[in-house]
Amino acid sequence: MIKRFLQTFSVVPMAGWLLGAFVAVLIEIYFGNLISYYLYLPKIPVLLGTLVALRDPALIPNVLAYDLAVYFIPVLAVSLLSAPLTNALAARMQKMPLWAATLIHIVAFYAILHLWAGISDYRVLVVKLTMISIILTVSLNIINGYQGEFSCSHPGFMALGAYTSSVLTLVLFSNDKVFGEALLPAALGPWCFPVILIIGGAVAAIGSLAVAIPSFRTRGDYLAIISLAFMFIIKSAIENMEIIGGPRGLSSQPNYASLPMVFIWMALCIWIIHNFTTSIYGKALNAVRDNEAAANSMTVNTRRTKMIAFMFGAFWAGVAGGLFAHVLRYVNPGTFGIQKLAEVLAMVYFGGLNSIYGSIVGAVSISVLGEALRPLELWKWIIIPLILILVMIFRPHGLISFTEIDMKRVLRPRNTAEGER
Amino acid sequence: MKKLVSAVAIACIVVLCFSTSAMSQRQKTIKVGINAPMTGDIPKVGEGSKYAAEMWLEDVTAAGGIEVGGVKYPVELIVEDNESKAESAVTANTKMITQDDVLIIIGPQSSKQAVPAGDVANNYETPMISPWSTNPATTADRPFVFRGCFLDPFQGPVLANFITEEFGFTKAAVLYDVASDYPKGLAEFFKAAWEEKHGEGSVVAYESFTTKDTDFSSQLTKIIRSGAEVLFTPQYYNEVALIVNQAKDLGWDKPIVGSDSWGSAETVELCGEACYGSFFSTHYAAAGAQGATKEFIDRYNEKYGYVPDDVAALTWDSLGLAQAAIEGAGELTGDIKKDRRAVRDALAKVENFEGITGNMTFTEEGDPQKCAVIVKISDTGAYEFYKSICP
Known part of the structure; x- marks a missing residue:
């Protein structure tokens, strides 16, 4: 039955799914309040109604009815009915350069996401935090997946980026009690924010040298230990620096990390890291992971390759930290501790090693599950680890490991046979 | 498949019609x-x-x-x-x-x-x-x-005043966790208030440690040698037990004073008799209320x-x-x-x-x-109301 179901929908191209989602979002925007009113739901359910359903199980049928009426039926119906049209569209886009077709899809996807999230500010926040976890997870996957090491310093890099960018925005663009008057007009702020994020990332990358230089002389567990130590050093250092707030942290960063800003950075991160891993450096990195001596004999400069990959991962962690600080508008050193590390590691290993696709799946599922199971309180911390354990037993490399994104395949029209593409 | 779908649909509709808890949602x-x-x-x-x-x-x-x-x-x-x-x-x-x-x-x-x-x-x-x-x-x-x-800028001076008035001491020692926001802030406010009263250098020992440290003997030895008359430690209950016991073992027999973070029932349970006779400031006192x-x-x-x-x-x-x-x-x-x-x-x-x-x-x-309340840990381990200090 499931097979037949899947077969029916195998003719729908990516563009068709996007169209279906778009229609569903429009329905929710225009009729969501009405539908939820008649279904006795208190409000438009945010995360497919899980929050409402778990709090009050009597509402489960109502929530299911809502999901069916607003999401499943419109998405399935529209995507299936429009399949001939969208397939023609996909065929036309296939003739365009790949980057253009991809860009069109991404813009369309963002538009849908923006409309969907715009319904509730809570959704916006959840989406932002999820996208930041995606950046973190994908960047950690470079080190723990593609490079095959075990690094524990990602929260430390994140802290470096978060603090650097926070200090910069506070000094430059806001009247702060600690740092005094703004040095530049506040109107410039949002435009300079990307530069500030890059500086934050660069500081994290330079900081990562402190781990990379001593530990890449050897292989094995040393990196795990040194990087763990690095994380604690960063945390204690910030705790002891009174000028940046010490253990009390920094607050009231300007509100620059808007939804499009975070989305663009996430898209950039995925694109650049994807290119990196499929480039010669990425191949060299995989060679080093599989057999360092062999790679060395094949003229790969192993030390340099490892250093570059490590710094590259740290850079993106720094960027993620900067975004994180400006979404929450508060940072304190306590945030960047063992708990954060466990979270990111769980996302990487849950999603799958050596796969950007897997990292995205891991980051999204763990963050969204964490939000959606909120009403369960303590049980949430039993269910999520349990899922993790099950994944580790049945898929030791994670849900989707060693798979690359192939945009051409994803975007292709589906009405023709595989071989013709 | 069709049967299943229609069964689910009918079930949903029936439940919808009769779900009373859903109806009550409408009430303001x-x-x-x-x-x-x-x-x-x-x-x-x-x-x-x-x-x-x-x-x-x-x-x-x-x-x-x-x-x-x-x-x-x-x-x-x-x-x-x-x-x-x-x-x-x-x-x-x-x-x-x-x-x-x-x-x-x-x-x-x-x-x-x-x-x-x-x-x-x-x-x-x-x-x-x-x-x-x-x-x-x-x-x-x-x-x-x-x-x-109340805030720490109020609690710090309250304790400094209380110790001065109650015991007439002029030399105090402070032991606090530098990595935790609350103890650190309070230690600073206490020090400022104390030095304002008794002059520069009257906090004769100002020692710190980091969260999750368990051995305080080197800091405590310094404190004992400094000639302090009272020890102020604004820590949480788990650390209080360690600090107080280690201080007693090292021969400290003078008063120990804490802050509202001591106010958990666990403090006395973990600390035992070593804590009896200590004072701390808090929001309310359970015993004698x-x-x-x-x-x-x-x-x-x-x-x-x-x-x-x-x-x-x-x-x-x-x-x-x-x-x-x-x-x-x-x-x-x-x-x-x-x-x-x-x-x-x-x-x-x-x-x-x-x-x-x-x-x-x-x-x-x-x-x-x-107002802040000063509590004394009695000889039976109960939190006794001792004094109330208002701004």
Whole structure:
């Protein structure tokens, strides 16, 4: 039955799914309040109604009815009915350069996401935090997946980026009690924010040298230990620096990390890291992971390759930290501790090693599950680890490991046979 | 397949038609949000807050709801777990404000969650009372954010004055955790107040350690050698037990004084006899309490099996403040934004609220003016009321 179901929908191209989602979002925007009113739901359910359903199980049928009426039926119906049209569209886009077709899809996807999230500010926040976890997870996957090491310093890099960018925005663009008057007009702020994020990332990358230089002389567990130590050093250092707030942290960063800003950075991160891993450096990195001596004999400069990959991962962690600080508008050193590390590691290993696709799946599922199971309180911390354990037993490399994104395949029209593409 | 689908559909429709709990959703209720650390580092704090809130809800429900402008509204509690994390406290607050339409939020308890969560509440113009957060940044420049406890800049001088007046000492030692925001801030305020009284250098030893340290012998040896007459250590209960016991072992026989973080029932349990005879300042004293305070303690003890600590008492008071503000809001229009503003204005105007942790009046900043209580740990290990010091 499931097979037949899947077969029916195998003719729908990516563009068709996007169209279906778009229609569903429009329905929710225009009729969501009405539908939820008649279904006795208190409000438009945010995360497919899980929050409402778990709090009050009597509402489960109502929530299911809502999901069916607003999401499943419109998405399935529209995507299936429009399949001939969208397939023609996909065929036309296939003739365009790949980057253009991809860009069109991404813009369309963002538009849908923006409309969907715009319904509730809570959704916006959840989406932002999820996208930041995606950046973190994908960047950690470079080190723990593609490079095959075990690094524990990602929260430390994140802290470096978060603090650097926070200090910069506070000094430059806001009247702060600690740092005094703004040095530049506040109107410039949002435009300079990307530069500030890059500086934050660069500081994290330079900081990562402190781990990379001593530990890449050897292989094995040393990196795990040194990087763990690095994380604690960063945390204690910030705790002891009174000028940046010490253990009390920094607050009231300007509100620059808007939804499009975070989305663009996430898209950039995925694109650049994807290119990196499929480039010669990425191949060299995989060679080093599989057999360092062999790679060395094949003229790969192993030390340099490892250093570059490590710094590259740290850079993106720094960027993620900067975004994180400006979404929450508060940072304190306590945030960047063992708990954060466990979270990111769980996302990487849950999603799958050596796969950007897997990292995205891991980051999204763990963050969204964490939000959606909120009403369960303590049980949430039993269910999520349990899922993790099950994944580790049945898929030791994670849900989707060693798979690359192939945009051409994803975007292709589906009405023709595989071989013709 | 078809049969299954139609069966599910029919079941859904039938349940929809008869679901009574769904019907009752339409009734107008007052929703009060609780943002508490139910899981994470300090679950006991979350539990205390939740229990206090449940007791409050019981009272309100028994009274038929809260009466505003002549109409009685039923009350609903929305308890959200902030996992003792800053980002989770922010998402919890955003969810309660935008999804659940809460009228007022109680919590988060610790400053590291209350500071960012307060920003959210203020941006959405929703009144919030943090019962336990002592960081000035929580309420600073945020007209919608209030707190239920006194601040460290008040507590530090209170203790300095108390020690001076009670014992007439002039030389003090301080031992604190440099990596934790609360002890560090309090140690600084105490030092400043003490040195102002007794001159530069009168804090003869100012020693620090880092969170999760368990051996304090080198710091304590320095303190003993410095000739200090009293030791001030604003630590949490688990560290207090270690510090006090190690100090006694090293031959320290002078008084040890602590702050409101000592006020957990665990302090004496872990510390044992070494702590007997010590003093600390806090929000309320359980032993020897009278009137409404005693009533609250007895009820809580009977219901949950232990004496409530200061978090529970402060949450109880914050809920009382919230209730007073809602009742004083005039009327509920049904426009949640307007109602929240009305509640906020009423809250700022609350005067001499009689709480179980003392009488409160809010300052401009949303911080209460209230008295601190000095508690002595008696020879049987009970927290005895010793003295009350008002600003």
